[in-house]
Amino acid sequence: MRVKQILWDFIKKFKWRYIIGIVFLIITSFITSMIPRLLGFITDSLNNKMPLSDIVRYLIILVGAAVGAFIFRFTWRYFLVGNCRYLECYLREKLFAHMQTLPATFYDNNKTGDLVAYAINDIQAIRRTFGFGFTAILDGVVVNTVSIAIMVRTINPVLTAMALLPTPFIVFILYKLRRKIRERFTAVQKAFAQISEKVQENISGIRVIKAFAQEEEEVEDFLKYSQTRVDTHMRLVRVSAAFWPLTQFMFGISIVFFIIYGSQLVTRGTISLGDYIAFNSYVMIIMRPIVSISRVIEIWQRGMASAGRLDKIFQEKGEKGSKSIYVVPDIMMRKTEDRKHSLEASYTYESLKGDIEIRNLDFTYPGSDEKALKGINLKIKEGETLGILGTTGSGKTTIANLLLRLYDVEDGRILIGQKDINHIPLKALRESIGYVPQDNFLFSTTIRNNIEFFRPIYQDEQVNLASKMAGVYDDILSFPDGFETVVGERGVTLSGGQKQRVSIARAIIKEPSILILDDSLSAVDTKTEEKILNNLKKVLEGRTGIIIAHRVSSVRYADQIIFMDNGRIIERGKHDELMEMKGAYYRLYQSQIKKERDYYASGRLKVNPGLRT
Amino acid sequence: MEFSRGIDSNITYRKRRSLIIKLLAYFKPYMPLLMLSILFAVLINVSVIVKPYIIKYIIDDYLAVGINAPDVFLYVGLIYFGVVLIGAGLSYSQTYILTYIGQKIMYDIRNQLFTHIQNMSIKFFDRTSSGRILTRVTNDVEALNDIFSGVLVNSIKDIIMIIGIVITMFSINKNLALISICSIPVIAIITIIYRKAARKNFIKMKALIGRINGFLAENISGMRLVRIFHREKEKFEEFEELDKEYFDTSLRELILHSLCRPIIEVINTLTIALLIWYSAGTVVEGYLEIGVLYAFINYVKEFFAPINEIADVYTSLQSAVVSAERIFDVLDNQEMLEDAEKGMPIDRIEGEIEFKNVWFYYNEDEWVLKDVSFKIRPGQTVAFVGHTGSGKSTIINLMARFYDIQKGQILIDGVDIKEYNLRDLRRQIAVVMQDVFLFSGDINSNIRLRNKSITDDDIKRAAKLVCADKFIESLPSQYSQEVKERGCTFSAGQRQLISFARAVAFKPAVIVLDEATANIDTETEIAIQRAMANIAEGSTTIIIAHRLSTIRNADNIIVIDNGRIKEMGTHEQLMEKGGVYRQLYERQLNYQWIA
């Protein structure tokens, strides 16, 4: 999908509004171009000492024409410019819908601030092209044709030619300059996007910047971007500022010729004084659209520059199997019944059943040249729980990412219920998996919204239960607004453990058939951890579970435990089996529990009777 | 939502007068250029006024009386040419200068705004969505372009033009001139009505752009999660609603604009008609030369051109004014500003930290810390333990003075931290935060930040101490390996190690580890613990951890419960005492044992 294609579809969809608008615009332009002619008549009749009543009649027509032009102008503006205001919103929605389908790699490689700039700044540039640019072209063409036609018919053709003489030169020069404009405007837009990117990242990281007192240095860095913005703009202006004076100058020349030659025509009686006066107005009238055409070329080039930038995003391929939401172009932006149905329909899905199987999987992240996973073979029976332990960066999260199909794998490597993951509809796959990510992202809305995650179909009891299971219920109730507490961006106004538990609740409430917890108890104290693990046992009944952790205690009871190192599974089995192997798992156990225990026992302290030996 | 709208709300009450004065103040450094461009403007006007006069001269003196004088025509033609040439040249320079001034002022404002935002306290960022701040630095500043790089000087030009034309008209014919200007009051009334309506609409529109920006920024960072939960549709609906609201205001703006400007054009024609009607009798009776009427018709047109233009830019002017208000709303926010200049400068602190009956809340009357008192001696290692949400991270935030306390006192080296220079104070304390943040750039720049005094060797040393060297050195470009936004191409543990190395590289007097090893495997964790003595290098160390085994050796363990200090002492002391800590410890052990 390219921007041009989208625009074209849009125009086709609204062709009637465009046609009506264009017709009205033509009428308006026609009337406007008649006004000088009328003035010419009036001057002539004054000169010829016509009776006052004739003149009054002309004046009434003149005023009528002005009022008519007003009404018609309003109408076409409403249709044509109104359309492009809608176009702006439509494009933005389309862009957002498209972005919703783009794969994780896209977001790994693009910066938020930059993407935001596309959605606001570039789309507005396109709107301006279509609003001002498009109507100014039409207006210019119509006014010019009418004026020239009248001129040719009623005035000396030689004079007409003289008035038009500069036009081809101007058009030629403008045509030559257009590429420069586009290049330079692209640079301007890019500079703007970079500022956006810089500010966005700076604000996201403001806590680090403040903690390390880097504010001054950041400002210094910002100055560079700000300066680039000035420089790129001045480069653009050097070219674009020439348009208007150039046109003025060219037409000035034609008036000079007119003064020299046309005056003689009047004295010789070839043309009337009225014609002479009218001619002057015509030059003015022809000049105006030419000036605006030069502005149009500029704005058009700007639009093209932005469309080019947007094209880059629109041409990114969406994730396999994901369809972008169909955005219906509808001028009043009403929501159609279809859409409501499709929203409700999306609440139902076929939940995934069956074993999860990974066969001989190698995986490399796009753009990286080292394998993140090497020869992974794994089978998780339906309803069983897998525990994953491993060193930092060993590929634990990567396995979860692949099960969620955030990155593509070859066919035949991952199967769920005998079906290849690449052939399972994304919806069924993702609706069936409850995932607690390793870094907790909350949206800046109420806690309840965060748990329901924008799907308000849950009863209060369900929300309460999920938060109880996640061990965060009491915390939430201790806030004055309870579930209605609005959290800061990314959840900054909650403590680390609170955030983590809210995101556990968010996964549990879905009642997924597969639950994946990625290091999800790292920020909670042991007492809470114990409570949550106990609850999880209940939650996991009848569900397939994957628990990624660093603590042996978190995975101790799993039906199967794997230990990963550097992209490989180096040990696997149940707790007891692994203990017997005396390998990495055993050592981990020793350092986490045994040593601690020995230390405790060796102390002079009395061992608490509750503690088993 | 109430607080996130905080900065949009009281805009309407701002005094307009002071706004204009503030805006004008930005012109100060560019006075000479501004004067030059006003001079140019006057000259351009003269050229515009002279042109019809030249033609009038030809008509009245030659054509109307039927004299053919080719020499004169040629001569006059050349004069006209000269006027055109000068006009075009001036007009180019004028645009260039004006744009330059405009861009320079925008540059100044943008930097001032950014600097101001850098100095805002964390409280401000807790409440304001980054998208809204972003909109102010980007879109709102861009909108000012119109004020500075055109409108002001053009308006001056236009007003000079109008005055010039009026004077010329009066000098030619008083009566006709009076008729011509009688439209002015009508135009004034229309403009006032338009302004009121447009302004209200613009305020709404800008706020919506800010919200769209905020929505996009948040949703692009959270896109992954939305995808994983398959909530694209719900999110889209939300976006669509916001966009629709914006569309409504945008359409209203269009309607207002489409009414205001053409009406002025109607008035223009009416004035001309009136002029002709009045003079018709006089011309017919022979009192008035027809050239005069011609000149008048032209003058009225020229007279309306600037008025039209003013009406036209009025929309962007209104838009700019609203943006300016939004910008000053941030700039005028002094109460949340941190003062980086004030206070006692510090070279190096000893590292003695004392809390004296500290009470603190984030939101009015929801006390998070209640009467907290403790003392940490220089070089000590102190641990905070407690349930999640009990206030541990909050204590850290207070030490670095991210927030100011409501009651009590925090002393560092015996001096109230409010006495110190803020930046200097923070340079003494390096925090490994619970929420890791990496900047895009490379690993070097993430450890060093922009502190040039940290050498490559320092970076390597720091990485080695926190055991990050192993993974960094296995990367293709090692320390210059690219880091993407928020470090998304690294594993959580790797990110945490990098942020740990950052704190170590800064060699602070106080090092704070807030769950710094939560996502790191046990083997590395133990290795880091062994290196702790080297890492701390005699600086005061504060550790927050949920795994009690990691803090056993601390000189002092402070147990926090629900914002209060429950117990304090060494591991042995606390175990002996048999209080909360012992319970916590045994529970952990016990549970892990039987688990």
Ligand SMILES: Nc1ncnc2c1ncn2[C@@H]1O[C@H](COP(=O)(O)OP(=O)(O)OP(=O)(O)O)[C@@H](O)[C@H]1O
């Ligand atoms: N998006 C990505 N692009 C490129 N490389 C990546 C990406 N995400 C992770 N990696 C790399 O892949 C390897 C495995 O990362 P993964 O996140 O799976 O580790 P992990 O086992 O979850 O570690 P941790 O315990 O620290 O969370 C790491 O070396 C990491 O740098």
Ligand SMILES: Nc1ncnc2c1ncn2[C@@H]1O[C@H](COP(=O)(O)OP(=O)(O)OP(=O)(O)O)[C@@H](O)[C@H]1O
């Ligand atoms: N910026 C903030 N604005 C408002 N409330 C906050 C803010 N930060 C924390 N809180 C609240 O203050 C309380 C204490 O939070 P704090 O982050 O200090 O807990 P913590 O002891 O560090 O917990 P954890 O172990 O989970 O990290 C919590 O109830 C939290 O919701």
Ligand SMILES: [Mg+2]
């Ligand atoms: Mg991970």
Ligand SMILES: [Mg+2]
């Ligand atoms: Mg904390």
